[in-house]
Amino acid sequence: MGKTNLDEFAMGSGSIDGIFGPVKNPWGYSEQYRERLGQDHKREDSDWVIAGGSSGGSAVAVASLTCFASLGSDTGGSTRNPAALCGIVGFKSSYGLLSRHGLVPLVNSMDVPGIMTRCVDDVSIVLGALAGHDPKDSTTIQDPFEPFELPDEIDVRNLCVGIPKEYHAPGLSTEGLKSWTKAADLFENAGARVVEVSLPHTPYSIVCYHVLCTAEVASNMARFDGLEYGHRSEVETSTEALYAATRHEGFNDAVRGRILAGNYFLLKQNYDHYFIKAQRVRRLIANDFLKVFGSGVDVLLTPTTLSDAATYLEFIKEDNRTRSVQEDIFTQSVNLAGMPAVTVPTVLSRRGLPLGIQFIGQAFRDKQLLTVAKWFEQQINFQCINLQGLLNNCDELHKPDISKIVMAPTV
Amino acid sequence: MWSFTRRAAQSVPLLGWLRPNRAVNPRVAVWGRQTGGVGVEESGPGPGPRPGRSKVSMEMIDHLERLALVDFRNQEGVERLADAIQFANQLHVVDTEGVEPMDSVLEDRSLYLRADKVTEGYCTEVILSNAKHVIEEYLVAPPGNIPLPKKEERDSFLQHSN
Numbered sequence: 362m363g364k365t366n367l368d369e370f371a372m373g374s375g376s377i378d379g380i381f382g383p384v385k386n387p388w389g390y391s392e393q394y395r396e397r398l399g400q401d402h403k404r405e406d407s408d409w410v411i412a413g414g415s416s417g418g419s420a421v422a423v424a425s426l427t428c429f430a431s432l433g434s435d436t437g438g439s440t441r442n443p444a445a446l447c448g449i450v451g452f453k454s455s456y457g458l459l460s461r462h463g464l465v466p467l468v469n470s471m472d473v474p475g476i477m478t479r480c481v482d483d484v485s486i487v488l489g490a491l492a493g494h495d496p497k498d499s500t501t502i503q504d505p506f507e508p509f510e511l512p513d514e515i516d517v518r519n520l521c522v523g524i525p526k527e528y529h530a531p532g533l534s535t536e537g538l539k540s541w542t543k544a545a546d547l548f549e550n551a552g553a554r555v556v557e558v559s560l561p562h563t564p565y566s567i568v569c570y571h572v573l574c575t576a577e578v579a580s581n582m583a584r585f586d587g588l589e590y591g592h593r594s595e596v597e598t599s600t601e602a603l604y605a606a607t608r609h610e611g612f613n614d615a616v617r618g619r620i621l622a623g624n625y626f627l628l629k630q631n632y633d634h635y636f637i638k639a640q641r642v643r644r645l646i647a648n649d650f651l652k653v654f655g656s657g658v659d660v661l662l663t664p665t666t667l668s669d670a671a672t673y674l675e676f677i678k679e680d681n682r683t684r685s686v687q688e689d690i691f692t693q694s695v696n697l698a699g700m701p702a703v704t705v706p707t708v709l710s711r712r713g714l715p716l717g718i719q720f721i722g723q724a725f726r727d728k729q730l731l732t733v734a735k736w737f738e739q740q741i742n743f744q745c746i747n748l749q750g751l752l753n754n755c756d757e758l759h760k761p762d763i764s765k766i767v768m769a770p771t772v
Numbered sequence: 773m774w775s776f777t778r779r780a781a782q783s784v785p786l787l788g789w790l791r792p793n794r795a796v797n798p799r800v801a802v803w804g805r806q807t808g809g810v811g812v813e814e815s816g817p818g819p820g821p822r823p824g825r826s827k828v829s830m831e832m833i834d835h836l837e838r839l840a841l842v843d844f845r846n847q848e849g850v851e852r853l854a855d856a857i858q859f860a861n862q863l864h865v866v867d868t869e870g871v872e873p874m875d876s877v878l879e880d881r882s883l884y885l886r887a888d889k890v891t892e893g894y895c896t897e898v899i900l901s902n903a904k905h906v907i908e909e910y911l912v913a914p915p916g917n918i919p920l921p922k923k924e925e926r927d928s929f930l931q932h933s934n
Contacts, residue, residue, distance in 0.1 A: 640873030699877030
């Protein structure tokens, strides 16, 4: 078992804010990307490509062909975002299907352990091993879970695919739009019914997520005081001073920002105005999904990210909070409603970087969702990452001492 | 052939809502009433780099730092909070009359409660090994009941503790 890097406390959408350093996207070193950079471009190592976040390390582990599957967390898209930017399959199950025991809680009502693999079949294998009721996580449903295998021959003629019109956001890149359109066409040409649907509260979803997330974060991060585990400051003047110093030293800007915002929204005078209001809006958003699925739609088809992966220098032009708000736009509403969703790599952008397409399913219909995703994957036949250049030029890398490498079994 | 061009004209401009720092973006005006909570001064419309953005008072900063036991550290931290509040204010244009707050998506199911029987445990050593300061199976903390120092004093001792 290997451990991977991520944004600190899973807060972020670039995996650049971890204390061990940032995560770099292997596609930034691929032949597909490098040949499109042009001969005159001097490859500056400071201009590497981000992996997305917050579970960037897990996505990179699979994308770089280091392992077959990895786990991440998905609270607002933290599994699907890096999966899409790294060209792999990223799956968020229905809330309550996978146990959260062992997952450091960020937002208890939205967190789901995410699964990242090279293909959709592998997702169902990993899901089969992990899903089901866990007495140690009382939010897992008690319905019996049967591990399943996805069929190889899939017919989509009886399928109804919904395209939520509000997901056509101005920030969506032309390539993102094109791959979304192409996906819709694929289904239509194969005989599926493709309809436009409306999720009218979509514009408020990211705001609602922001309030609820910071509020729950403020509560969940309160346990990090340095006494029972983790970093502890040297300050010994008083208990409160110890806590304050430990948290000052131990949390980065993004985490502290969310804790303080969350505490603000939870103040007695603000509680109804912000927190309860956000909870009401959450119900409206969840109802939007229920209404659409209740009208005969089987799955929704949306982009996963606004565009392909940015370079690091481009990404850091905005702060962590702004980036999260931008990057999570298509992914977080699914967490508010508890629906399953999966991102499948679709096409390479003009720059040679992957773009993904997201499928959203009905709660606890994960098998149907994955079947649709598998059919799509079969039609697309996404190309494999070409890291030959990187492997040939090993002098560019620090050469590890072979005798010190321990071969970990892959999942 | 699925066409977005017609639909694009009808779709909601999502990102008009998402740029609190872009004071010059005309779509920013869609945000509606900027009603901040107590301790947040309304700067109101008018000349200024961020129209409608509320200022966070010193009292509020101190209050939040005491509650959260997390410091803002610098002006950037305070502005981050002001941005977060301004962003959250967009919620207030949504009509939620008669809508019940939702705690969990699994609200229609009853929570699993296991039987009150000991099934595991007896791992004191492992648990205590996580703590930095332990004396004879006690976690050691500095004296309690001492109030957190005032803001100026806090800021200076936190600088040194870095």
